[in-house]
Amino acid sequence: MIVRKLKDCEASERRVVAANWESTRMLLKEDQMGFSFHITTIYAGTETHIWYQNHLESVYCMSGEGEIETLADGRIYPIEPGVLYILDQHDEHLLRAKSEMKMACVFNPPLTGKEVHDDRGVYPLND
8 A cells, every 4th residue: 555645745755847847646656556646726817738648637626726728729718716627638728727726637658756847848758
């Protein structure tokens, strides 16, 4: 059994900070569960270009408000507490935070823990 506390993970190398967000990666590839689990904070007033070409992601909004715009069709989806969105088609998108948003995120395949978006909004695929 694996048991971890968010506050302990936040005080470790499992916390990754970028310009528009920070992510505490509570479950990683090394845990051998087949997915990774993260608590991510999206900073208020930011827009982040994301395109997970190598991963599928599910995101549940726990707090805050924003929107996601899918670039293929220009559709905009409001994000608020209780909303789950699933990037099941490797959807290229813009994530905008009106206020600070706390998100619970699941990635498949799992992340190793140090990933940040490249200039195309992609996380690399690590074997």
